[in-house]
Every structure is written in C-alpha cells, then in structure tokens.
Amino acid sequence: MFSDRVNRIALSPTLRIGAKAQQMRAQGVDVVDFSVGEPDFPTPEPIKRAAKAALDANFTKYTANDGIPDLKLEIADKLLRENSLRYSPDEIIVSPGAKVCLFHLAMALYGPGDDVLIPSPYWVSYPDQVTLAGANPVFLPTREEDGFRLQAKTLAAAITPNTKALILNYPCNPTGATYARDDLQAIADVCVREDIWVVSDEIYERLIYDGARFVSIASVDEKIRKRSVVVNGFSKAFSMTGWRLGYAAGPREVIQACSKIQSHNTSNATSFVQKGGIEALRSCSMEVERMKQEFERRRNAVVYRLRSIPGVSCPEPKGAFYAFPNVERYLDKEFSGAPLRNTYGLAYYLLKEAQVAVVPGQAFGSDAHVRLSFALSMERLEEGMRRIERALLRLDEPKRVRPRALNNVVTKVRDAAPTEVLSVVGARNAALAEAEAHLPPDAYFQWNASIAGIVVQLRTNSPHLADFYQENFYPASLDGDLEPHAVIYAVKDVPGREPRGMVSLETATGFVLNSAFYGQLRSIALSLAADGAARTSGALLAHAAALDREGRGALVWGEAGSGRTAVLAAALREDGVRLVAAEDVFVRPSPDGPTAELPERKLYLKAKWMKHVPEIEKLLERTKLENLAVSREQCHEDHEGGECPLDRGAAVCVAASGGGRILLDPAWLGAGRRHVRRTALEVSVLLARDAVLPAVQELSPRDAARRLAAGNLPGGRGPASPFLNPHLAGTDTARLEATQVQYERLFGVSRCVVVNASIGSPETVAKRLLDLLR
DSSP: OOOHHHHTOOOOHHHHHHHHHHHHHHTTOOOEEOOOOSOSSOOOHHHHHHHHHHHHTTOOSOOOTTOOHHHHHHHHHHHHHHHOOOOOGGGEEEESSHHHHHHHHHHHHOOTTOEEEEEESOOTHHHHHHHHTTOEEEEEEOOGGGTTOOOHHHHHHHOOTTEEEEEEESSOTTTOOOOOHHHHHHHHHHHHHHTOEEEEEOTTTTOBOTTOOOOOGGGSOHHHHTTEEEEEESTTTTTOTTTOOEEEEOOHHHHHHHHHHHHTTTOSOOHHHHHHHHHHHHHOHHHHHHHHHHHHHHHHHHHHHHHTSTTOBOOOOSBTTEEOOBOGGGGGOEETTEEOOSHHHHHHHIIIIIOEEOEEGGGGTOTTBEEEEOOSOHHHHHHHHHHHHHHHHHOBOOSSOOOOOOEEEOOSOOSOOOEEEOOSHHHHHHHHHHHHHTOOGGGOEEEEEEETTEEEEEEESOHHHHHHHHHHSEEOOOOTTOOOSEEEEEEOOOTTOOSEEEEETTTTEEEEESOOOHHHHHHHHHHHHHHHHHHHHOOEEEOSEEEEETTEEEEEEEOTTSOHHHHHHHHHTSTTEEEEESSOEEEEOOTTOOEEEOOOSSEEEETTHHHHOGGGGGGGGGSEEESOOOSGGGOOOOOGGGOOGGGGTOSOOSTTOTTOEEEEOGGGGTHHHHBOSEEEEEEEEEEEOOSSSOSEEEEOHHHHHHHHHHTOOTTOOSOOOGGGOTTOOOOSHHHHHHHHHHHHHHHHHSEEEEEETTSSOHHHHHHHHHHTTO
16 A cells, blocks of 8 residues: 555654553553653743744744754854854755754665665664665664774774765764764774765754763864764754754755755744744753753663662763663563563563553664663652562563574565566576676575475575575485586675566576565576476476365465465364465376475465464474564554554564565474375365355366466456466466466366355355365
8 A cells, every 4th residue: 555665664663652651641540751752841931932022023934945044154153163163054954853854864865775874772763764765774783881882993894885874873862872082083084984974963962961072073074074964953952842943064065955855845944943943052051051960960860770770780871861771681581471572572561560661672773771761850760760670570580481583584675576587598698697797706605405306506695595495495415417407596786786586497597686585586496496397297386275184185276365374274273184385386197196295395484374373473483584573663554552562572563574474394383283295186276256156166177277377366366477376487378378288187187166265254165175175
C-alpha cells in the first residue's frame, strides 16, 4: 500500500513511548515519565512577550523562505560571539526546528549509494533520515570506557570511497558525551583528508557541565569549516520545544540547496516564532544559565542514585539532560517466568509494573542501556528512582539459559529482481567478465551444492550468501578435474549496476549482481538444477508444497492469497501427516509411479509460517534468519493498542516480518513424525478461491496441465507465472510446451483436482485435501 521508503522506517521510539505514557496518565495512572526529551521549565517570559507583540502587530504572514533578516543577523552574531564562526546571512537558513534542518540536509547531501557515518549510540532519527534520502547509515561503535566519544582511528577505518558524511552530535543524545578541542581536531583532520562532510548537531551546546566550554568542530580550522554544516535550535536551551525553531549554517551552496528543498516542503518557520527567537538570542542568557545549573544538580542526583542500584553502572553525562545507565545485568532476569530478553522487554516491564517510562537503548543502537531524561523535578526524579530500584530487585533469576541473539541478516534488497535470460553467448561472456573482475581473491567463497543430483557451484564475495547456500543445500564433492554442472556468480559492490539476476541455460551459468537477498540466489540455483535434471533424468521442478499421509503423497499449488500456508499447517496437525516440502519439490518419474522429493537440506520458510505453526518461533535461536523484524526499529506495523510483541521482550515480530525467511531444519518440526524427504505421488491439488467453483473438482490431465501452464488460479492475487513457478528461467515456446507435456504425463498417472479454499475454514479445507489421500 505504501512506498518502500515508508516501509523502511518506523515511528520515533521516543515519541511512541511518550505517547504510551501519556495514554496511561489519561487513564489515571501515575506515570513517572523519563522518556521525553524536553525541559520541564516554562519558556522564558521575554521570548513569550516578543512573540505576543508580533501577534498583536499582525506579524502573521509568510516571511522569507529561509528566515527573516533580523533573526539571521542575530544568529550570525551569536555564532561569531560564542563559537568563533563567521557566517554571512546567506550562509544561514532558519527552519521549523533543528530536526527539519537535519532532514533537509539529508535530502540535499545524501543519495543512493552514499554511506553516512553515525557514531553509536545515536539519536533515533539520524538513521531513518539517511534512509529516507536513499543513502546507507553506517554505525561507528563507541565505548563506555571512552565516555562514548568517537575515536579518530575508528572513523578513519570506516571510511570507504562511498562515504559522504559524518553526523556528529555533541553533547550527545542519549549519552551526554562531548568533545575537547584536541578530540575534534583529530576527527576534523580525518574528514579533511578524506574529503567528507561533517553535519554537526549542536542542539545541546548550552547544556554542558562541570565548567567545560563548548567547542564547535567547524571552528577548529578553516579547512573543516568549509566541509561542515552546523545545526542548532531553540528547543532545548530555551525550553521552546513546541515552538519549532532551528537553524543551520554552512557553505553557501549547501544552504541554498536546503532553502530550495524547504521552499517545496515546510516553507518558512512560523513568523511570530522567529520574533521570539530574536529575543531568545538577545536577552535570555541568564535564564539559560539558571536552567543549566538546575539540570547539573539533577544530573548529579540521578547518577548517584542509579549507581547505588546493585548491578547498574552509569557513566556521568557531560552535557544534555539524559542519563544512559548500563542495565545489561538485568536483561538475564525474568518476571513471572518470562525472560526480559532485551531493553525493550525491560522498558515494557518498568512501564507496566513500576509505572516508569524509559527509552530502550536498542532504539539508540545499544541493547545494554536505557535512556532516562532528568528534565523532571527533583521530587519526581527521586520517586522514579525508587520505583526503578524496587522493580529491578523484584526480578527473578533466570530458570534457563538466557536466549541467544538471533542470527538474523537484514539485506538492503529484500526481494528478487527480475531474472534476465541470456540467450546470446556473447552476453553471457560479458556478464562473466564483469563478475570475475569484481571477485577479489581475499574475499572469495566457493561451494559445490548437490541439488537433485546436479552440482551447482557458487562463487561469491558475499559472506551472507555463502553462509546460507552452504546451510541450505547438501554438499557435493568434485574429485580430480571434474567440473560442476552449473556455476553461479553472486557478486556485490559492482559499480553502476542495479540489483539484478541473469541466467544462461545454454552455458549453465547464473549471475546475481549487487543483491545479498538469498531468495534470488536460491531461485537461480533451483532453475539451473531443474534444467539439468530435466535433461538427465526427466525430473520436474514444481513450485508446490508436498504432503505425505502414510506413504501417499500430494502436491499442493496455491497462489498468493490462496491460504495455502494455513491449510498446510492445519493438515500437519492431523495424525500421520508429514511435510515433504513447503514450496519447492522435484518430481521424478519411475516405473512404480512418480515421487516427490525435497531438493534441499533446510526449508527456506516464509516468516508467516510462525503464525500457523507457533512452535517454529521457539526454534529461531538455532536457525539462520533473513530480514525478520527482531528489533523495535524494524517494526513498522500499526499494532492494536500500540504494543508490539517486541515491546514485551518477544524474539521477533511476526506481523512486521512479511518478507522475512527462516532456514529451518525440517527434522526440528518433529523428525519422522512431522517430516519425510520423499513421498509417492497420488494426487495433485490446485488451491483456488472462487465462490462459483464446487468444493472439489476433478480435472482431466490435459485441462490440469493447461490451467497450470496459464499460471493463474481463480482467486489468486499474484502475477501470472507459467506453471506458477517463479524459478522457471526457460520461458521460450519450445521449453514451455515441453514442460506442459511433462505435467500432462504426471497428471495422467496421478489425479489432479481443484480444491476451493474459499469454502470453509483452513481446517475444513485441509480435511477435504487429506480425504483425497485415503
């Protein structure tokens, strides 16, 4: 329904948790809310008077898109006076909040293929803003023992030819980390040497403690100033969070690009709010100083109190108004027999059991910490600390080993690109030369897989693809000078290439370029194996599930929307029913009748199987996973009540894992009771959804083969695909006609029926299907 860019981001965790706390308060629950990042002080009176005066003077119309001249001059004066930075008004833009400035910079500076470096832990919106711009967020780890400060050597090691920018936020939300001039000089030297941009988010610059002085990285020398954009605003220091006023200063061409974007997005910041901003910079320094002193007093109290809780450590924040305590020891514990598992589970527990709202560290890139804002009164801070301590000490020691982190790989490309058939040898040779040119010897993986008796060799520079391929298929040994039947080149980092798949059946060669999505590689491997097996043994690759009931087998086809997974799961709950394959099976002719066999060592299951076979979720810790939603920021579902299973410490959100896959050993479903690798075929079932069709309809062999060849069934939602088989690479007329003849022969020795899945529940349809095997 929505665009891919929306599906790749989530609602801000801080806003979501704050909304949940507000909802509980509206229901009469006394919640101590440490989640919201805004000062609890009122906006200083001079600012409010200036805005009121502007309203009374009817200063309520559009202003210049990039801000009124008086405010830009005031900002320029502030930057020179306080930061030793000289900017002209046309190098400054005023926007409706610093977050908007950061977003416009993302749109102006980053693009597809760019890497943007973000020190971790990080503010929650940086990665999503980078993603919305089409670029790749790259996280740079920082260490608690270093005060969560980015080290220049870590930065230098992370830079590649694709690196476009570094986002530096200090004092940092959530850690409170800040930098001395020497630290900034070392970082600046790397950025200048490597010619990358620095986006310096300085929104907390006035809230820095222990007598330290804030230094802007743009001020350390002229070279870095030319590569830096400084972002600041009024929300935090002047307690103006709802006013929405921020600004950016940097090279003229960058600011002009931001202004161009702003002109088509928000336009100017609110007119009378800008008048308040002028007064804030002119006359409110004393009010800011008083707020800072109170924040420092609160910081000292909160850090002392957190450190007094057994098992909790808390680095002292040097700025901003957040504490970031380490609570890792408590993630091992349980409450009422349920493991907390991660910081989302701990935050959910604290909210439900202690009525305290904190933000999980996982939202900021650290699953060992939680974030607490100390922008509350001392009385509420102390009450919240008491509740947290009591709740943590009530947790039980684990009765079992702590769940391991899931082996889940998230790929940038999450679906198969169209596979192009290379019918000309010259095109295959060109693709081969391109692939081999980008297979470096120091990052090269090779594996021979046996698929239905065909040896398909993988050559790749992707560890993920090599890992899944080795796990998915049985190994094949090639002795001496023997060559594989087919070869696939899966190569990432090919410049100038969109993700794509290619296959040459004549030369038994496949290509996967710039995609780490394993489904694409698996599809091409099955396609090449199917072509080889058809020629050598007459075997047929069917994109169908297969069930066995006491030695009698059924193939089950179904398009998207047919309800096939629910029907299969219902069938497996019946005694004596075993799964052969979930969606791909090789059918072999034999004198005793056709057999269906699983060509893989592991099932490549869609995540939706967990909805229908809940015990699969308990097996996730020992499986390889691809693109499952295992952290809250990966969940983009609008859950009823606003609560995701991940909030309660669940291992995965099934609803948000629509494109996810599980590489599952079928024996784990119940060994011989629930799975068998081969069955003798007696019936083929086409699942359809049609109000007109009868519950069961027998088809003649010719009619059944014709319907399957057409590639769509009544009620299906997927695009038409010959024989409902997306792995079918040879779609020329001769191959399609030969395949249709093969299916007609198959249906001549095993019945073919249409089962109407729209009549009755999945359990009823499953019973109807199993009755065919009696």
